[in-house]
Amino acid sequence: MTELTSETSTEKQNTYKLTIADGLFILVGMFAAIMRLTELSKIPVSAAEAQEALAVWQFWQPGTAELAISSPAYFTFTAMLTPILGVSDSVMRLVPALFGVGLVLLPWLLQKRLSTVGALITAVLLTVSPMAAAIARTAGGDSIALFAALLLLIAWINGRDSRNGRWFYAAMIALALGLTSSPLFYSALLTMGVAWLGQHFAAPHLFSDNEEGENWKLETDTVRSGLIIGGILLALISSFFLLSLGNVGAAASILGDWVQQFGGSSLLENIMLPFLAIVRYETALLAIGVVAILWAAWHSQPLPVFCIYWLLGIILLWLTQPGIITHAALIMLPLYLLIGAFSGAIIGSHIGWYSWLFTSGLLVLWAFIVANSARFLRLMSAGGTEFSHLWLAFFALAIILTTIFFALNWDTRVTYQGVLLSVLVMLLFYNWGTAWWLSHQAANDPRESWVNEGTNASILILADVIQDLSWKLNTSDMDVHILSTIDTPTLRWYLRQYQNIEFGKTAPSDTQSNIVITPAEAITTLSESYMGSDYLISNHAPTEKPFTRSPILDTLRWWAFHQSPIIPAQERVILWVKLEQTQ
Structure with missing residues (x-):
């Protein structure tokens, strides 16, 4: 019999072995990199992107005046790369693309709250999100802002759950990144504050009310060190490591730009602009998001309810800052976290053979519906009056509903798993195509609601x-x-x-x-x-x-x-x- 000493116990605790879930997360990260990092120079830069790129290029030109910038974080990281990689459209978009890949991988840090399956599904949904892909392939600070906002939330939650002061350092890093990124981060900060107030004054609380939970306090040295790290990082990013002190004012002007967004045109078209963008691009948010919201309201779990409060805060922001289409991208963070939590609860940690067989059968029927609906739409657009394809699609839908009705009486868990997995697969297939189209083909086409002007x-x-x-x-x-x-x-x-x-x-x-x-x-x-x-x-x-x-x-x-x-x-x-x- 082997006696386990304290040294061997510590060694085992410090040894981390890759799991299947970790391998799947790596695979998701690879697909996210393919979506965001390939063909970065295929579409010419827009006017807003060109303004940011010119500021970076002109900084390294001798005897030229520096141009005004709107995102010090983007300027600093991109200016670091240009002496090594050169100046091109691809290099100008590389930093946002890398932060876009990082955004996809962040749910891995929230597995304890979302479950491993929920975190994986959240990462997959972010990978195929058309708006997330479009922002990640756009030169500017919005991609950094989304990454910083989600990292700040994860650091706050994990810090309170684990009572580990290192998460406070991560929160300060996220705050420094966000404050130098774009006005979108202030929108995220405000709406997360609304969500915090909602969960603080109404049940369920995001954190437990025991001595080790809600009343846990950070050590003074940890707070001091974290504030110093955050302050130094904020100063370095704002000033390009003290090489461009004039950019410090640009970091301060981000808040002013965000405040100026209040009180814009209150026309119904401007108010509905973010919602219409979600209808166009984020099909998964509408198809599963509504069900996930009802599930969260019924079960009253802390993180899903927090996401509902966050969602309400963003909707209120839509009304006070109308016409800002990037708010549509902000809403995907709470909704995808909510869908991930919902999916993790429904699917669980084990999927049996019956669930896979049921999912496969439903996928065949869903594909039949999509094919016939597309054929009907093609015939109608050509002036045809043939309705046979539409009736076939309705017939397949009737078969699906009837099958689900009888399956619920046979095995509820298998039915829920099969329905959710089949819907997720179909939506992932559709969203991947839409994301590729928007980010690789139509990012300069103003017929897309996401684009106002394209080069x-x-x-x-x-x-x-x-x-x-x-x-x-x-x-x-x-x-x-x-x-x-x-x-x-x-x-x-x-x-x-x-x-x-x-x-x-x-x-x-x-x-x-x-x-x-x-x-x-x-x-x-x-x-x-x-x-x-x-x-x-x-x-x-x-x-x-x-x-x-x-x-x-x-x-x-x-x-x-x-x-x-x-x-x-x-x-x-x-x-x-x-x-x-x-x-």
């Missing part, structure tokens, strides 16, 4: 043409003289390497510039001595939508097949080149 890919062709002309005229890729009467952040970004570029309001008739860029609608006399070509540089949301007989059918056709009668407003430019230089 057209033709601007990349414009930049390549100018570079070829520069080599032809000056045997250099940066010495050609350019005059542009249109000044946009995207144009400045893609023409940043040209030292002899000037931006003005008009082009003089006697200009000697090798290349002139003017708006397509501008009236000039350049046609006498220049040759021009037309380029589309950006698309905008249309001011007037065309009249259609069935707007609902057009909307469904856009969602399912990405076909729409709406034509975005276009911004075009003319690239003028001297005739004598083209010969």
Whole structure:
């Protein structure tokens, strides 16, 4: 018989072995990285992204004034990477993408509250979330804000549950990240405060009311060390490690920008904007979220009820800050945590063979419904009147409901597991496609409700043409003289390497510039001595939508097949080149 000494006991406690759940989390992280890190430069940067990218690029240019920034955290981390990785669209989006992957993995730290299955499902839902993927692939501080908000919540909960002071350090790190990220973090902070008040004054409390729970106090040294760590990190991130002290003011202005969002236009369209974005992109939130809310209200478990209070706080924020579409992305945090807790409670820690067989059968029927519904929608969009596919879909739905009714009398647990798993699989399949479409294909298409203005890919062709002309005229890729009467952040970004570029309001008739860029609608006399070509540089949301007989059918056709009668407003430019230089 082996005697277990204190040393061997400590060694066993410090030894951590990977489990199947850990392997699944790693697999989920790999899929999240594929969604967020691949093809980062496929879509040109938007005007807002170009403004942030220009500030980073110009910081490293000698003899140039620094540009104003909106996210010190994004600026600091991206500016650290550019001397190593260079300057490109991909590098400018790399930091938000990495924080987006980190956001997906954070539920792993909340397994004690969500259960292992619940935490895994939450991570999977965040992986395929279209809005989370779109934010993670956008240059700016919103992705950092979401990561910091969820990390702050997890550190607060785990710190109180484990009574471990190290979580206080994690909370201070999250706070420093969030305060230097974007106004979205202040929205998360306010709404989490509302949720804390809700659970504090109404049952159930998020923490137990015993001596080791609610009344647990941090040691003075821990608080002092945590505040010092948070303060130092806040100062370093705000000032790019003291290399750009002017950015400290930008960190303070984030709060001012957030306050200015209150009292915006109270038109119904602006108030409904976040909700419409959820309807369009976050199908899982609507399909399972409502059921999860009812389950949480009925069972009154601490964390799910806290998520309900958090959700109510975000809805109140919608009403006071109308028209802010990023609030739709904020609501996915409490709802996905709630769905994870609900799924963990329903599925449990064991799934039997009967549950897998029942799930497989339901998946076949769900796929049959989706295929016939899509076929019906395609025929209707082409002017057809054939309803057989719709009746087949209804017939399959009737079979599903009848099967569930009889299965409930046979085995309730197997029925609940099969229904939930089958619905989750179908929603994950749909959300993955929607997330890939929004983040990889349509991030610059203003026909999507998430996009208001997008840079057209033709601007990349414009930049390549100018570079070829520069080599032809000056045997250099940066010495050609350019005059542009249109000044946009995207144009400045893609023409940043040209030292002899000037931006003005008009082009003089006697200009000697090798290349002139003017708006397509501008009236000039350049046609006498220049040759021009037309380029589309950006698309905008249309001011007037065309009249259609069935707007609902057009909307469904856009969602399912990405076909729409709406034509975005276009911004075009003319690239003028001297005739004598083209010969």
